[in-house]
Amino acid sequence: MPDSGHRRPPGKAERTQFNLGRALPFLVLAVTAAADVLTPDKERFERFLIAAPALAAVTWSVRGTIGIGLLAMVVRALLHLGRDEALVPDLLASEVFLVLVTACAAWVSHVRTRYERDLREVTAVAEVVQRVVLRPLPDRLGRFDLHLLYVAAAAKARIGGDFYEAVRVPGAVRIMLGDVQGKGLGAVETASVLLGSFRATVNTAPDLATLADTLDEGLTRYGGWDPESDAAERFATVVLVELPDDRDIARLLSCGHPAPLLQRGAEVTPVEFADPSLPVNLAGLAENHHRIEEVPFGPGDRMLLFTDGVSETRDRAGTFYPLELRLRGWAREPDAELPGILHRDLAAYGVDGLDDDVAALLVVRRPEPVRPPHPGDSAEPGNPPEPSRPPEPVRPTS
Incomplete structure (x- = not known):
């Protein structure tokens, strides 16, 4: 999952490696x-002292390296005192x-x-830029919870060719998740334009x-501004989702993207797109029209949007990830x-782990809060409460 834009802390293995590197010069001494x-005088080991300052240069600062070098010289002098050797030329x-x-x-x-130092500065700038391009999603938008998995294929990168966004608009939540053809900086550039x-x-x-037409127009305009850009030559698959507040439905439009999965309890079904649109930036190849699908999406339901980095992960036998x-399990x-469960399972399933950008967004419609009944509420929904009647007077019996 992408982090919130802060620098990722070093792992336990990295910290152990660094601490071992700093201790190694002293171990050599x-x-x-x-x-x-402990060995006879004819066995000479002081020549190995030069390894201490050489190793110190890998992890220590300039002052620390010089200090370790001076310490090696002191050790060499102490070893010389234990032998019957001339000060010159041996020790000198x-x-x-x-x-x-x-x-x-x-x-x-x-x-x-x-x-x-230069790398830290460049990394800090890159992290800010990446956070602006691909902002962290909130955990909740209106009645919907959002849970994101995002892993870039490029080592040390925070963003790749997969992209996502979710925005609260009047009366609804709109979501986009997509995948740019190819990898590298060109794919990142195309994703940023979209x-x-x-x-x-x-x-x-x-x-x-x-909204889908706007994505096509945006790439076309960008290509006109920068004809040399690689972004104008790439296409992208995109799925757009609209979740209205007042109806338990989801509206979806697919531009050549893998169909999201709907989950109600243990039942998992893909959204069926009768007539999906062409991928973005390929609309000029044929007449393109957009058909919006409307599916039930009630309280407690889950919807999983994902890119082909998830669905096309293969095991050693070449079988696609199930x-x-x-999801049923x-x-x-x-x-x-x-x-997190999906990430670990994908990494274990793939032959070489994850070798492609991976994006998966789980959208959950939260159940409606239960309102405690008030006096006068009707037992039948939609019927007005009956007016209260005064109690009938009790007549005395003869």
Whole structure:
């Protein structure tokens, strides 16, 4: 799942690796000194002391690298005192050599830290840009809960060719989920254009068909502004969803996108599109018209929108991922945990894990809150309460 735009904290394995790298120079010093003291004088190990400042350059700062180099020189001098050796040239030659190695290691450390600083700055800017392009979704919009799984195929990337957006509009919630053809920066550029077109018109478009036309027009205009751009040559599959507040239905329009799955309890069925539209940016190849499907979507129902990174994951035998079967088995799983369960299951199912962008959005219509009955409420819904009658007087018996 995409994070909220903050830098991802290092994992346990990464922290362990880093701490081991920082401790390694001291381990070299200790092992070298112990081996030199515990073995006969003819066995010489002090030459391995030069490894300490060299290793320090990988993880330590310039000052730390110089400090470890100086410590190696002190260890070399102490080892010399335990032997009957001349100060010159034995000790002096070794110390001069350690000084040269330490100086080279300090220069390497300086270059490394400078590049690391530049990389942190570039990464910080990239994270802000990625968060603007692909904003985190809220957990709830109106009567609907949203649970997202998003994994970019590119290593260390936060966004890829899959994209999503959900917006609260007057009287409804509108959702877009799509997949750009191809990978890399060109796919990200196309996704950003489509997201911009969607956000610019989602509040004013009278229906999903108009919104779909806007996506096509946005890519066409972008291609006119930047003819050299790779984005204008790519197409994208998109599914648009409108969830009105006042009716327990969902309206959907597919532009060549995999059909979402509807789940009511353990029953899972794909949405049937009688006449899906062409993918975005392919409308010029044939006459394109948009048909909106309307399906029941009541309280407690789930709808799973996904890209082909989910449905086309294959195992070693070449079998596609059985998403419908898995979703039936997860009927009792909490809504919020379903994206994490799906992510782990996909990674275990795929031959090489996840090698494509993956986006899956679980939409849940929350049950209506139960209103406590008030005095005077009718037992039959829709009938006005009967007026109360005064009690009849009790007549005395003779």
